[in-house]
Structure formats: structure tokens, C-alpha cells
Amino acid sequence: xxxxxxxxxxxxxxxxxxxxxxxxxxxxxxxxxxxxxxxxxxxxxxxxxxxxxxxxxxxxxxxxxxxxxxxxxxxxxxxxxxxxxxxxxxxxxxxxxxxxxxxxxxxxxxxxxxxxxxxxxxxxxxxxxxxxxxxxxxxxxxxxxxxxxxxxxxxxxxxxxxxxxxxxxxxxxxxxxxxxxxxxxxxxxxxxxxxxxxxxxxxxxxxxxxxxxxxxxxxxxxxxxxxxxxxxxxxxxxxxxxxxxxxxxxxxxxxxxxxxxxxxxxxxxxxxxxxxxxxxxxxxxxxxxxxxxxxxxxxxxxxxxxxxxxxxxxxxxxxxxxxxxxxxxxxxxxxxxxxxxxxxxxxxxxxxxxxxxxxxxxxxxxxxxxxxxxxxxxxxxxxxxxxxxxxxxxxxxxxxxxxxxxxxxxxxxxxxxxxxxxxxxxxxxxxxxxxxxxxxxxxxx
Numbered sequence: 001x002x003x004x005x006x007x008x009x010x011x012x013x014x015x016x017x018x019x020x021x022x023x024x025x026x027x028x029x030x031x032x033x034x035x036x037x038x039x040x041x042x043x044x045x046x047x048x049x050x051x052x053x054x055x056x057x058x059x060x061x062x063x064x065x066x067x068x069x070x071x072x073x074x075x076x077x078x079x080x081x082x083x084x085x086x087x088x089x090x091x092x093x094x095x096x097x098x099x100x101x102x103x104x105x106x107x108x109x110x111x112x113x114x115x116x117x118x119x120x121x122x123x124x125x126x127x128x129x130x131x132x133x134x135x136x137x138x139x140x141x142x143x144x145x146x147x148x149x150x151x152x153x154x155x156x157x158x159x160x161x162x163x164x165x166x167x168x169x170x171x172x173x174x175x176x177x178x179x180x181x182x183x184x185x186x187x188x189x190x191x192x193x194x195x196x197x198x199x200x201x202x203x204x205x206x207x208x209x210x211x212x213x214x215x216x217x218x219x220x221x222x223x224x225x226x227x228x229x230x231x232x233x234x235x236x237x238x239x240x241x242x243x244x245x246x247x248x249x250x251x252x253x254x255x256x257x258x259x260x261x262x263x264x265x266x267x268x269x270x271x272x273x274x275x276x277x278x279x280x281x282x283x284x285x286x287x288x289x290x291x292x293x294x295x296x297x298x299x300x301x302x303x304x305x306x307x308x309x310x311x312x313x314x315x316x317x318x319x320x321x322x323x324x325x326x327x328x329x330x331x332x333x334x335x336x337x338x339x340x341x342x343x344x345x346x347x348x349x350x351x352x353x354x355x356x357x358x359x360x361x362x363x364x365x366x367x368x369x370x371x372x373x374x375x376x377x378x379x380x381x382x383x384x385x386x387x388x389x390x391x392x393x394x395x396x397x398x399x400x401x402x403x404x405x406x407x408x409x410x411x412x413x414x415x416x417x418x419x420x421x422x423x424x425x426x427x428x429x430x431x432x433x434x435x436x437x438x439x440x441x442x443x444x445x
Contacts, residue, residue: 065269066100067171068262069162070224072107073152073180076192079108083253087179087224088128088139094262095132095141099269101169102130102262103144105161107152109192125150127161129169144168152180153189153196155206162210175220175276176210179255182225182246184355185232185410185421189225200236201424207240217242217311219273222280226250227352229307231317231409232426238314243277243393248408249305249401250351256280257287277308278394285396305350307406308393313386318430320386324362324379325431329438334373338365339439344411348404354412359387359405416440 070091074084088106096102107125127145145164151157162176178198182188190197198206211217221237222245223229229246237244260283265276284306328338337343346364347356362380369377387405395406409432410421416436427433 061168061170062098064099064101064169064171066173066175066265067165067169068100068102068175068177068265069165070102070104070177070179070258071152071158071161071189072104073178073189073191074106074108075152075194076109076181076190078180078253081253083255084108084179085139087255087258088130088141089136090258091130091262092133092139092141093136093259094130094266096130097266100262100266101165101171103165103169104128104130104141105147105152105157107150124148125152125157127164151191151194151196153191153194153198155198155202158189158198159206159209163213166210166213173219173273174214175222176207176218177222177224177256179224182223182228182251184227184230184352184408185424188223188228200233204236204240204425207237211240219243220245220276220280222246222256224251224255227350227355227408229305229309229407230355231321231358231407231430231432232421232424234309234311234407235314235318235426235429236424238311241311243273244309244311245277245280245306246309247304247306248350248355248357248404248406249303252288252304254287257283260287274308274310274393281306281308281394281396285398289398303398303401305395305397305401305404305406307395309391309407310393313391317383317386317391318426320379320383322431324376324383325435327376327379328365328373329435331373331376334369334376335438336442337368337372338376339442340368341443343368344439347411348401350401350408354410355408356411357404358407358409359384360403361409361411410436412436412440 070087072084072087074080078084084106085108088104091102091104094102105125105127125147126143127147128139128141129144131141133140147157147160149157149160158178166174178189180189185200187197187199188203207218207221217239218241220243221241223233226247227250229244229248233246234244261280264279264283265271271279284304288304328334343365344356344361346367347358347361349356362384366377366380384405387407392406395404397404418433421427422433
């Protein structure tokens, strides 16, 4: 009986709701009739009291002036030796603010524990929103994501990290830093677990994808990794970044002085890309000028380089380089001198010997030309002037590499590696690969 009674109540309720629904969907005049009395006068109806939303709407993210993204790949010796944690703690000396968001994708192979003489092996990567703290030995920032795919040598991981950070922390200007080992034209970001690394051409494609998400070029792209400021590398990235910061030489384990760089950016978030590039170079030079060298000798300082390049000038750079190559190869005497081992030996070379400073190489060639090959000499001087006044925004060097001018090129010692080199845009658009082949040919004579 109770069940029959409940069915009747339910049926009556559904009937009433149907009638009400039909009435509310009626024409305007019919709806008015619902709210009038028999005499045709309107009946006052109280407005319903506001009802709190069941689901709170997400607030639109406030656009900051700067988003700084850093991919810290410590899945190698750099993580074990504590350098990844040092960079994180340096960032935490400043932290993010309402005008600047600092986001880090962090992964390490392991961390040495001196107290127990063991190595701890954490799993996976973590994404941090960097927050200020006073503990220089502990990472306390908030973890905002734990990526399931954590191959730090994969460009797909880089793109995923950047996309998430850009969407979560929108900003007018964006800086992206890759922190790891670098080997110039051979690539960057070596993951000792996956055995992957980012090849330069694939890195170019990754930055192009990040650019498409942003809707504009990455304002500053920096490599906190050795030997990456090469012509072929920078040219590959020219359409995806405004300013490219990197080192011709090795970068010490302590890496960039992030506390100084973020400290200056945090109090002046109105600075543009070229100004931030200048800040990075100056802070780096200042930090290592007072730092002990690899052998620990106090005050000796590191042999370091760091430069900021104007990416929009790279097309003009290639044009002037091609003019120089044409002038040299079309003058037999100039070619003989320029491709000689003596001219090559006059260029400043770096820890990877087939990476040589282009400016000092041209100086060496011009010095040996003397009064010969005036066309080649003039083209070389024009190229140097363009490097100094158009391409390089800022150049910082210490102390033995003071002649290095901010951009290196591939000049092989013995064997020309065409398989790696010729797949890059620089080899396609410049005559440098033709010049290297001519040099190798002359050495065999």
C-alpha cells in the first residue's frame, strides 16, 4: 500500500512539473497571464533570493610581465653532484611574484648524501612553481605537476612542459632555459637513463611548436650548457626566439647565477628581451670573475664566455658569411692562406676543439693575407663588423678567452662530419659546408 501511495505522489509531481515547463516555454503573452489576477492586474512577485554557485568558477589567470621556464635535466652526473639542487636553491632566493612566474621542470639521476655516503635515486620528474625561501640547502617550492613521461632528453617532454607552463602562467614575455650538458652542433640535454638527447634540428622544431602556442617568438632562449653558442645552433632557432643566450666555451657546474638574474628581473619586469639577455651575460661574468677556478686556486677565476645574440640578425650574418666564402674560394691565393692549418691555429678554440671562434679566425686569416686578396680581406672585415655591431648584443669573457667575440663555428680538426652537420638549416642556407669541404680537400694536397 505504501508503495502504491508513493507512486501516486511521484506521478502527480511529474504532471505538475510538465505543466509548469510547458507554461514557461509559452509565448510572452501566455507567460504574462501566469502572473496576472482575474481582473487583469499584475501580481507582484518577489525576486528569488540569490543562490550560491555549486561549482566555483575558475578565475582567469592574471597575465604577468614575465614567465621564466627552466628545464633542469640532472639525470646524469650533474644531478648526483648536487648542481641541479644548487640552481633550484639559487632560484628560491628570489622566487616568483605577481609580475614574474618562475617554473622549473626538474629531474635528477640521484643525489649524493655525504652523511651516509650513499646516493639516493628519486623517480620521475617534477614541475615546481618557484617560491622564495631562506633555506639554501632544501627545495621547498610547490610541486604543481608530476609528469608521467619524464625523458629529459626528449623534445616532446620539453614542449609538454612549456605548453603547460604557458597556459597556467600566461605572461607578456617568456624566457626558456635548457640546463644540462651541451655539445654544440651535436646537441643538448643528455638523459643518462633514456640515453636520449635533443639534436639541434629537433630542438628547432620544438621551439617552433612552443612559439605557435605563445603566438609570438620566445623572447629569450638560453642554454645553460656547454659549447652551445655556435652559428649552426643559433641559426636553427632564429625564427623561434628574439634573443639567444649561450656559451662558446664550457659552463662550470655552478651554472648561471639565477639569484642575481631573477633578482634583477623581479624588480624590473618591464625590461625587454635584449635587456634581460644583457643582464644574464653581465651577471654570469661578474659571478665567475670572483670565483675559484677548477683547480681551486682562489681568485684565479674561470675561463668563461657568455653572449647574447640578436636572432633577427642571423639572416644578415649568413649573407655576409657567404660573401666572405665566395671571395676566398674565388681567389686561389686567399683560399690557400685561409684554409691553411696556420690560419686555423690562429683562431681561438674551446674545450671541443672543432668549435672555434669565428671572429678570431677571420682575424687570423686577415693577418696572414697581408696585402694579398683584398676582396677576401674586405669581406672578412665587413663580417667582423657585423658580428660585433649587429649580431652580438652583449659578450662576456674571462680571462684567457678575452679575444672570443660571442659566436663559434664548426672547423673540424681532421674529419668533416657531414651526416650530423648537413641536416641543419645553416648548412643548407650558408656556404660554410662548401668552405669546409674545400678546406678538407686542400689539406689532402
